[in-house]
């Protein structure tokens with residue numbers, strides 16, 4: 001993933017690493033290349049501007065100019081600023097509450113919510129020894145409820161059944177009650193999505209959020225969606241107090257810009273990335289590692 005960005009930047013990085021001396025000219029040249037690479041990778045323009053401004057400020061600073069290998073130092077600055085813009089350090093899932101820790105999943109249909117519920121359930125069970133309950137509040141698509149049941153079985157999580165005749169809020173509250181009575185640690189709440197953002201869907205998830213007061217409200221977004229990912233992120237962020245982001249489908253032919261933009265637009269940390277359809281395909285997100293990967 002992020003191949004386009006990596007290829008463009010790799011060229012700049014290679015040139016710079018060999019530079020014994022940095023001039024305003026070759027810094028400007030480097031910034032132009034970085035800017036082009038970011039735009040081509042579908043990073044949103046305000047994010048690109050912000051990033052370039054930060055790199056420029058640091059690059060012209062004494063620690064770069066005066067260093068023994070200024071080219072190398074400049075690459076370090078780019079890496080550091082990429083890391084910063086993706087949130088700096090790793091941000092863990094917050095489960096510190098009276099059980100069950102309720103996690104609400106939000107996002108468009110097809111973003112990978114149900115798959116991510118399965119992946120998270122498996123992660124929580126295997127890595128954190130949690131007892132996990134999952135529930136679907138998608139009362140529009142019986143197939144979605146069935147899909148979640150299958151995924152729960154694969155993940156070894158408990159499945160709370162729901163009927164399409166019920167209201168999403170009632171389903172979720174009943175699931176919380178069940179989790180309390182059965183001493184389950186975490187409740188993952190899958191929700192309905194639409195192919196595009198619509199007001200009714202937003203209202204429904206806002207009501208759900210108000211009723212269940214989740215400790216985590218995760219925005220699930222398809223990394224392949226490019227600029228659309230940014231617009232969707234903005235809309236969900238206005239509707240809900242997002243606490244984290246899961247970037248899915250990083251395995252595909254992703255241009256990767258979403259990783260940089262979504263954090264900037266929502267202010268919420270990317271907590272996980274999803275790779276592939278298998279339930280083992282969930283990774284904690286480390287901004288520094290992603291920055292290294294981007295730079296190749």
Ligand code: GDP
Pocket residue numbers: 107108109110111112113114115116193248249250251252274275276277281
């Ligand atoms: P939902 O509508 O948001 O619940 O999305 P689903 O979980 O049903 O996922 C939609 C499609 O994307 C399914 O075919 C999933 O197998 C696939 N999918 C989900 N996450 C990933 C991922 O990280 N990588 C890949 N390659 N496919 C994924």
